[in-house]
Amino acid sequence: MGEQTTPKFPQEVIDEYAALGVDLPALFSAGHLGERMGVTITEASADRVVGTMPVEGNTQPYGLLHGGASAVLAETLGSIGTMLHGGATKLAVGVDLNCTHHRGVRGGLVTGVATPVHRGRSTATYEIVITDEKDKRVCTARLTCLLRDNPQPTAG
Template sequence: MGEQHSPKFPQEIIDEYAALGIDLPALFSAGHLGERMDIRVLEAAPDRVVGTMPVEGNTQPYGLLHGGASAVLAETLGSVGAMLHGGIDKIAVGVDLNCTHHRGIRSGLVTGVATPVHRGRSTATYEIVITDEDGKRVCTARLTCLLRDTNPQQQG
């Protein structure tokens, strides 16, 4: 695994979470699975989330990047965007993920960029484009998250 890193967040989001005593980089990390796959969230905002993942260690038996690894990268990045869109009163729960795998890759680093397709009050949908080091598209994914209240007892 690589060294520790801290993704870049817009200052207003940092301030909002800091006021509540919440460690933003820890909250919006890739989680245990993402750590095992060495996913790194480099920048995060409701309108754009960028992350990387090495191909090495995330391959299928033929030596190609595993489609499930691309799916994990996509869901991680889209979920971070949805959580940031929902804000401190919502949690994002993935309800639909689809991935189209365009080409195989055997080595290097892939980069995923998640951008919103729809950001509503109860759902958020992100398109995630995963490319290789030459900028060639490896996978295109779409993730829809349900935005749930963090404290449902407060609903009227």
């Protein structure tokens, strides 16, 4: 798929997870679905998560970006935002994902930007807007995650 890069997290977040023995950038480049689809995280905080994904290799039979690929990008970005909101002792588990596909894309990269709609103690909801290289909206998604206790955070 695409060129793999190390996700960019704020240093204080990396330090918080490192104190618990978790290498956060390595966790998000450990062969998971997003990596196999070429998802690259370029910015990450509880307030805003940005990532890209190549269209090539993630299409449906008609050559358009697969709606499921958009859903993977959306859930990845929203889950990272929720995880960063919850902190190192919480797990973010997606419980509801809604995607509205606005237009087809045949090539290049799509970019997703996740921003919080609600951040509570037990749930968080993010809106994820996915655009093409011409900044045209491709998909609007909403993800709600449950924040579960993770008393022993692990890197794998």
